[in-house]
Amino acid sequence: MSCRQYAVQVFNGPTARLLISAPDRPGLVAAVAGFLAEHGASIVEADQHTDHEEAVFFQRIEFLLDGCDLSRDALPGALRQVTDPLGMHVVMRYSDEIRRIGILASRQTHCLYDLLSRSAEGELPADIAFVASNHPDCAEAAERFSIPFHHLPVTPQTKDAQEAAVTALAEDAGVELLVLARYMQILSTDFVEHFASQVINIHHSFLPAFVGARPYHQAYERGVKVIGVTAHYATADLDQGPIIEQAVAPVTHRDGPDDLIRMGRDLETVVLARAVRLHLTDRVLVHGRKTVVFT
Amino acid sequence: MSCRQYAVQVFNGPTARLLISAPDRPGLVAAVAGFLAEHGASIVEADQHTDHEEAVFFQRIEFLLDGCDLSRDALPGALRQVTDPLGMHVVMRYSDEIRRIGILASRQTHCLYDLLSRSAEGELPADIAFVASNHPDCAEAAERFSIPFHHLPVTPQTKDAQEAAVTALAEDAGVELLVLARYMQILSTDFVEHFASQVINIHHSFLPAFVGARPYHQAYERGVKVIGVTAHYATADLDQGPIIEQAVAPVTHRDGPDDLIRMGRDLETVVLARAVRLHLTDRVLVHGRKTVVFT
Amino acid sequence: MSCRQYAVQVFNGPTARLLISAPDRPGLVAAVAGFLAEHGASIVEADQHTDHEEAVFFQRIEFLLDGCDLSRDALPGALRQVTDPLGMHVVMRYSDEIRRIGILASRQTHCLYDLLSRSAEGELPADIAFVASNHPDCAEAAERFSIPFHHLPVTPQTKDAQEAAVTALAEDAGVELLVLARYMQILSTDFVEHFASQVINIHHSFLPAFVGARPYHQAYERGVKVIGVTAHYATADLDQGPIIEQAVAPVTHRDGPDDLIRMGRDLETVVLARAVRLHLTDRVLVHGRKTVVFT
Amino acid sequence: MSCRQYAVQVFNGPTARLLISAPDRPGLVAAVAGFLAEHGASIVEADQHTDHEEAVFFQRIEFLLDGCDLSRDALPGALRQVTDPLGMHVVMRYSDEIRRIGILASRQTHCLYDLLSRSAEGELPADIAFVASNHPDCAEAAERFSIPFHHLPVTPQTKDAQEAAVTALAEDAGVELLVLARYMQILSTDFVEHFASQVINIHHSFLPAFVGARPYHQAYERGVKVIGVTAHYATADLDQGPIIEQAVAPVTHRDGPDDLIRMGRDLETVVLARAVRLHLTDRVLVHGRKTVVFT
Secondary structure (H helix, E strand, O other): OOOOOOOOOOOOOEEEEEEEEEEEOOOOHHHHHHHHHHHOOOEEEEEEEOOOOOEEEOOOEEEEOOOOOOOOOOHHHHHHHHHHOOOOOOEEEOOOOOOEEEEEOOOOOOHHHHHHHHHHOOOOOEEEEEEEOOOOOHHHEEEEEEEEOHHHHHOOOHHHHHHHHHHHHHHHHHHOOOEEEOOOOOOHHHHOOOOOEEEEEEOOOOOOOOOOOOHHHHHHHHOEEEEEEEEEEEOOOOOOOOOEEEEEOOOOOOHHHHHHHHHHHHHHHHHHHHHHHHHHOOOOOEEEEEEEEEE | OOOOEEEEEEOOOOOOEEEEEEOOOHHHHHHHHHHHHHOOOEEEEEEEEEEOOOOOEEEEEEOOOOOOOOOOOOOOHHHHHHHHHHHEOOOOOOOOOOOEEEEEEEEOHHHHHHHHHHHHHOOOOOEEEEEOOOOOHHHHHHHHHHOOEEEOOOOOOHHHHHHHHHHHHHHHHOEEEEEOOOOOOOOOHHHHOOOOEEEEEEEEOOOOOOOOOHHHHHHHHHHOEEEEEEEEEEEOOOOOEEEEEEEEEOOOOOOOOOOOHHHHHHHHHHHHHHHHHHHOOEEHHHHHHEEEOOO | OOOOOOOOOOOOEEEEEEEEEEEOOHHHHHHHHHHHHHHOOOOOEEEEEEEOOEEEEEEEEEEEOOOOOOOOOOHHHHHHHHHHHOOEEEEEEEEEOEEEEEEEEEOOOOOHHHHHHHHHOOOOEEEEEEEEEEEOOOOOHHHHHOEEEEEEEEEEHHHHHHHHHHHHHHHHHHHEEEEEEEOOOOOOOHHHHHHHHOOEEOOOOOOOOOOOOOHHHHHHHHEEEEEEEEEEEEOOOOOOOOEEEEEEEEOOOOOOHHHHHHHHHHHHHHHHHHHHHHHHHOOEEEOOOOEEOOO | OOOOOOOOOOOOOEEEEEEEEEEEEOHHHHHHHHHHHHOOOOOOEEEEEEEEEOOEEEEEEEEEEEOOOOOOHHHHHHHHHHHHHHEEEEEEEEEOOOOOEEEEOOOOOOHHHHHHHHHOOOOOOEEEEEEEEEEOOOHHHHHHHHOEEEOEEEEEEEEEEHHHHHHHHHHOOOOOOEEEEEOOOOOOOOHHHHHHOOOEEEOOOOOOOOOOOOOOHHHHHOOOOOEEEEEEOOOOOOOOOOEEEEEEEOOOOOOOOOHHHHHHHHHHHHHHHHHHHHOOOOOOEOOOOOOEEEE
């Protein structure tokens, strides 16, 4: 498995990725760029953003490890010599790390099949460690792709225990991201805080329109001319998490609730996959209720 | 002015347009189609829709007057012989009627300039009878296009009188549609009920998201990745009227409130103009909180 | 299998669908509508279009079989009494017919996985009879979904024989549609004429831009800011067949050929599935180089 | 006029903008960032791109002049000390420079009215110095906005002289950009090379589809389901210039050539205005046949 080529490794050799946030001040760019130049690191991609209202600086830098005169072991410590004095918070990841994710689903399988197919094709920059569900319906899909399936039913009385089981599953498998592929259970505050910015949900409406249940029916009742879906990090406030990606499609008076559900299906699969990919290629920074997404 | 060719008169000669709604039952299509065939009328465009939940039938038929053996005077009565027994509600309009509209604006001029320009080019299928505003800012725009401008300031104390002045203006000018081109005043229930389905507003958000004031700022605060605008008929419930048209644009973390306002500007002009055109070409049927739009 | 509920059967009971084309003349709508009313058939959906340049009339009518006083056997003959004298060409299909399709693929599996997943979910209004390919790469995907796979390699020398094998496969299986799910072989004129309007291809560009090989690379070289894909019926003129559906996505200077390929992947799966669905729900009429698509 | 606040001046005080291109090599980012940090310049926006195929580095940096310890006079020379040794090509502009543009049009006025309206509202980050046309039709539009209009008719025999007149007009007025607002004349190679990357055209098709004349009619004949428009720099090869911006809209079989023209109108105005704005805010770098657009 370790020799698998993910579609995202497009550069000549492995890269390191820095995700930086810091109180804004002059010299931040120069400090990191100077450090990398000094150590012979070639930047292959860089992007930055300043939130001028809150005076916060964000940056993503990806550079080739080949040519850099620091080892993977030495790199973090050396970098901190530069970034700590400037109050910079830095996350460093390597493009050749094997990432592992877990998928939670309920009865519907379209997002699940999409993720399984992408994984089978090497399109998903991660291994799927397991599929878990509160219903047995998704077992067949997981089996078709030889991914372990766990049936973890839930009732109001067993919610705590079920979430504990999911947590154990995720931690045993060493996953760094849980993907809610139309998982129709409300997660407890404890759970989402335990996995802060590590749970991506697909909500089947263009948030903040139509929060809550049956959003396609709500959209039909309101007579909107555009429907949408939203991928976001799960937070304690339902449907309020930082939005990673949204997409929309035009609809007309001809489209009944079933049509909206069917059309939404294609939006959901694409938007969820896109959000998962953005997360796994280290392109998303959470900033309060919002995200900075370096595409 | 009467010989002006509007861009919408694309058929050989003037047409009549029927906008029909009726309780659904077999034979509705046959009845009207049979009547038109019998009188030699060539259908140039037809569309229909059945709301199966509420069992209501909607239809728009456009047919050439040339070839039809009934005069404009005789047509409505003859048609009613067929449609009344079937419980059909029918509105008939002619494509060569001169339509007149009034525009209400406040300080911003982009929607106003857009409508004035389209009118000057013969693109708007109506004459603009007047521009009225609670501020003097739009006077220059109206003057540039030689359209009468009325400054009708409003305070909480004078709201009734000001709306009465608008009503008088509209009725004296014989307008059949009032276009709120970023008119930032809340209309009274009496006013919108007096002009039911005759007032089109452009709301600068993707309704039902971000109702109320400063929607672009709300969108920025929420961190959405798509913004939108909504053209709808004004009703007593603010921002709740039947939606005619919506459009959206992608945004990113880079876009501050000013950027959203600027990007929204282009959505607003296009969507408002489209809704006005749909209304003036008799393509919109209001059905409760929703519209049927035959494009 | 016969009791499977397809997602498209949304009406109360099975329906018949008429796809009509005819030289335009007054009375066409009345004739068919009158016939249906006379026999107690409730129209649940109807749409029509007149090509005024060529004076051709098109119509799609869907009506409930329950309530209609004619049997399925008697219906076609009775209808022809009305439509033949008016020069109407009519195709009649039933919503509860089991449709069968065959899929041709090459090395890439994303469109194939998408169709297989939709089929497994009951989202595809047809059964997939087989997957055939000139390469063995797709065998695993087909096996995962228990669909027969046929490896039919092809060389310039064996092209005729291979196409004969595909034809035999299609006819033995009784499929009515061949779906080219990124099948990278040029079909012979004989083949596409044999299966006229029965072969749907997904071309990975926004036709007519970038015909021919490696369109994403062409798009990259040209520096376009939008990419697209096209689902069309295969014809003897390569990339010139009647277009059923197209979709596009914005790109930037950051997107290299690999990015365009990856982004195009999602467009291809969605647009191909949409075109297949439109065809299988009897919504597409071919009209010379163009299509009329009643959505 | 000099105190006019353009909508684009969103930062606290005037800024300088650097548009950099250079052969790629380590240390480029560090060099410029180090220089700016050393002189106390606060970066308010920065973006960069590396074309890995051709090993070319591009960057746009915008920084506050307030706080920078170099005067506007001293800045360029000091910066060159850093950038010349690294082979960097740098364009520096100031956000408070008054820009001037000229507009060329023919008979149609929609793009012209749009630019005039934006200018009147302070939305266009430039002054319109003149409108010139080979037809008199646009005179009224220019007059309404009190912009000088020049009627410069052209025949094959007078083409050289007419272009000389346009050139003189542009140079006398000190414009830095010529906007072809549906100017239906083919410009000579001499002319476009004289104004290289200084002439923006709006082509009414989704290039490279439908080059040449009457693209909407071509699109109609081909039966496409999406139409588009393209803003690009004019080059000697007609319709082949570097693309700045494109946009598209879905169409159906119902839309005849007149409908496509009408729908395209809205795309043209928005896309041309967007391209002009991108150019005038120093966000576009031309790179061979392509552009790098830092949005």
